[in-house]
Amino acid sequence: MINFMIVKLAPGNPVDMMINPSSSPENLEAMKLKMGLLDPIWMQYVKWLNQLFQGNLGYSIKTFEPVGQMIGDRMGPTLLLMGSALLIGLVIAIPIGICSALKQNTALDHLSTGVSFLGISIPPFFLGLAFIYIFALVLKILPTGGMSSLGGDGGAGDLIKHMTLPALVLAVAIAGRKVRYVRSSVLDILGQDYLRTARAKGLGEFVVTSKHAFRNALIPIITVVGLEVPNLLGGAAITEQIFQWPGIGQLTIQSIMSRDYPVIMGINFMIAIVVLASNLLTDLLYSAADPRIKYE
Numbered sequence: 310m311i312n313f314m315i316v317k318l319a320p321g322n323p324v325d326m327m328i329n330p331s332s333s334p335e336n337l338e339a340m341k342l343k344m345g346l347l348d349p350i351w352m353q354y355v356k357w358l359n360q361l362f363q364g365n366l367g368y369s370i371k372t373f374e375p376v377g378q379m380i381g382d383r384m385g386p387t388l389l390l391m392g393s394a395l396l397i398g399l400v401i402a403i404p405i406g407i408c409s410a411l412k413q414n415t416a417l418d419h420l421s422t423g424v425s426f427l428g429i430s431i432p433p434f435f436l437g438l439a440f441i442y443i444f445a446l447v448l449k450i451l452p453t454g455g456m457s458s459l460g461g462d463g464g465a466g467d468l469i470k471h472m473t474l475p476a477l478v479l480a481v482a483i484a485g486r487k488v489r490y491v492r493s494s495v496l497d498i499l500g501q502d503y504l505r506t507a508r509a510k511g512l513g514e515f516v517v518t519s520k521h522a523f524r525n526a527l528i529p530i531i532t533v534v535g536l537e538v539p540n541l542l543g544g545a546a547i548t549e550q551i552f553q554w555p556g557i558g559q560l561t562i563q564s565i566m567s568r569d570y571p572v573i574m575g576i577n578f579m580i581a582i583v584v585l586a587s588n589l590l591t592d593l594l595y596s597a598a599d600p601r602i603k604y605e
Contacts, residue, residue, distance in 0.1 A: 370567075390548075436481060486533070495523065
């Protein structure tokens, strides 16, 4: 309801965005009346909610396509980009965070902490433009954007080349945030008595860290990773727009610019479902990581 109110109260409307400004006021009013834009906001919301309860997200005001189909067509590219970025970010963050905790207050610890803060601080749009300039314009080894080359074979190699830069932009921010969480989680565990007992039994430091310490440090790590999935859906909007990646983020920007209310609300509803699903999955993973946690 709050999302609907904010969208409706934003300046402009779909008719003003799609019709020539020289059109007569009568024609503009007729279009608004036909689309139901002159109804009270609460009535428009009730109509949208009624369609939602019937399993229908409505139709785009701009393209007249079903909103569910538009979101479904864009979901695949976004999930591919999100999954790749999350995997790259965790592969970078987990080893660095563990090493930083094991070498606390050393030069390696200070370096990893500084790099993580740098990854958090650089805005995605700036990093994306910098990557395009360096790798696409100067070195000319990667494409500037899109999902496939014009006239290309559309194979996996071409897809990976186009996905590399946007995935790295998202992965830098993810790794920057996760390094600190991994470091803090491992530090909390390293001082526990059962680790001292394991060392006293003659177990090597690698076994103590990887088998005993890391698994018990997974609970807070799983929490922040679960919270990252909805953030990626929202945060990818800027990155997808910069690299012209045909995903949910780019569709969001286009819908906002054209005031396509049904599409905006459909995306908001989808993100709400993803938030709930990721929270549920996080709770289930707790029991897999820690046998002491049981669900009746």
